[in-house]
Amino acid sequence: MTTAARPTFDPARGRESQAPTVQLSARDLASHTKLKFRQPGQDDNVALQAQDLKRQLLEAEREHFRKKQSERSALGNETATKSDSIVDSQHQPPVLDEERRRQLLAQVQAWDNDDDDDSDDDNSEDENAAHKAKSQPSSASAAEEESDDDDDDDSDDEDDTAQLLRELEKIKRERAEEEARKVRQRTQLEESQQTEQLLGGNPLLNLGGERQFTVKRRWDDDVVFKNQARDVDDKPQKRFINDMLRSDFHRKFMNKYIR
Template sequence: MTTAHRPTFDPARGKDAQRGPAYHQRLLPAHTQLKVRKPGQGGDADNAPRDLRAELLRAEAVHFAKIKGEPIPEAEGEDEEDPEAKRRRVLEESRDVDADSENDEEDSSEDDSDDDEDETAELQRELEKIKRERAEKREQEEREKAAAEEEEREHDIALGNPLLNPKSDFHVKRRWDDDVIFKNQARGTEDKGKKKEFVNDLLRSDFHKRFMRLVESSRFLQPKQS
């Protein structure tokens, strides 16, 4: 007798987990840190005065220092430094970096000009070489084409006239009924007049009759045994 209809008063209980008690995800502590406004989000940090020129010059100085391979370390106590003194210091650093970069640019421009001249001369030589190779290839193709045309012309002269070429074949290579309008009109006329019908008897079928005629003819062809 089934017990599916009976209620379960003592349901199955899961075993204790080996790693300790389990908690639901929503029971875990959340939102444990207080969010504050960052610069650019309309908080108190946006109301503080900023020296944008000094920041720009500082960024440029860091950029040129990275190009030269000498990274500028961050100045200690930068926040406590007077904005005017900071501005003057950044201007002096940027002026020195600009002077060094101008000298480097002059030297590099001279080197670049020499390199450009060498590259231009090399490209000119390569271009002349390519043009010369193309001209030689074009002349060779023209010579081959002229030789092929001359050979074909001589072949036509030698074999084109059938009177001068006794080996030529004068037979017309076509069928006698090529110019007939209607073709294959007699196909299937050999069975004309024969009545085809199905006979539901293996002994009276056409196949059995042909087979018996073949057997009878083979009897007469067999040699007599002495």
Template sequence: MSTAHRPTWDPAQAKDVKGGSRQFSVRDMAMHTKLKFRQVGQTSVAEVKQRDLRAELAAAELEAKNKKRKAEGLPPLAVEGAPAADEEANKRRKLLQESLNLDKDDDDEDEGSRAAEDKGKGKDKDADDSDSDSDSDDDDDDDETAELLRELEKIKRERAEEKARIEREQSASDAASREAEIATGNPLLNLAAALGQQVPTGVNTTVPGTFAVKKRWDDDLIFKNQAVSTKDKPAHFVNDLLRTEFHKKFMAKFIKVSSLSQFCVLN
């Protein structure tokens, strides 16, 4: 016997759950519990401050331009700003050397004077040597640059000549094809082609020849033009249906009128 119809005798009451198991979803759990900082090589603030972004951008642009020029067959561009940096470093090095020499002169005047003279001579000699070296380097660079420019001009000239030759050949072929089309396209000038005849090689097609018409491939068919019927009498319009050509043919085909005015129906 079911007791579903009876009210709850003892109503359910909430109870404290002590030591029960609980179930959590993975997405509800805490995943990142520690604060992470940028490591070395991960573009931290200090590294970004030390970097010269303008120089990096200029280097990247120069590299992209050199790639395009290499694909076009041109020599790469020179690095701008590198010689100036080298000159500034050399000047700074010379100033430091001179300051060290002055300090030594202040410590010992006698020995310093002789040393200064010797060093002055040596410095002048070194300066002369460095100047001569720099001049020779500049001359070598100028020679290499001039050689590269001459090679570049030669390549440009060869490409221009090749392009002009190709254009001349193309224009000549276009003119020849146009003349051939004009000579053979007009049926009044090319009678053989207009009549469907085979033109032999070396024969002038503009000269009038035979007017024999070439037969078609379907001229010898058995059932050709079977539907064409020649009419002996011209068709006339008659307003009376009993005197039309169709009525006359129908009466002659299916009904014959005898002399005794008797109709005979033919099967």
């Protein structure tokens, strides 16, 4: 049984929002609905007048400039220390420990052995044997020279270290120059090959080669079905005929239900 015609038990009462006639924006609403009180530290006018604001500003300014000056002096001292250390390192000869020196000697000797020819192996072995024989004196002479020539040994070690470092720098520089030369040659070769390819690929500039005016066939030229969807409209355009008997709908209806 329907209840559409039955009266409501509690009829609708009118409210303020029943049929509003006024529209308010959110920006027009009251934003400050509570009274603000003075917080601790917010002095009144009497306390503010008692303060010496000019003196506070001058003290803050002096503190700022003092901090800037201290930072600038610290930066200057650090720069001066770095420059002094660089100058000292340039003037002082490089000092290496015995293990590092032995490794550098072994590395230089390995590089020298790689650069030597195979025909000079016997001569190099004889020279190494003679050098070892000379570098190993007798025990008595070694004891005497050790007590007398400590300063000379230190200076000789420093000279050998400096010479070794110079030799290493020379070898590194030569290898870098060789690598740069190879890179330059490789770049020139690639550029020349690219230029030849560009000149040969253009038929207008390829005067020395054979002239071929044939057009290359596409990879799908020999397919069976080709251009099947050309000039085919799946959605025929609708037309309007101001005649009920000759309209498309009437003809379709007659063909479907009469014939």
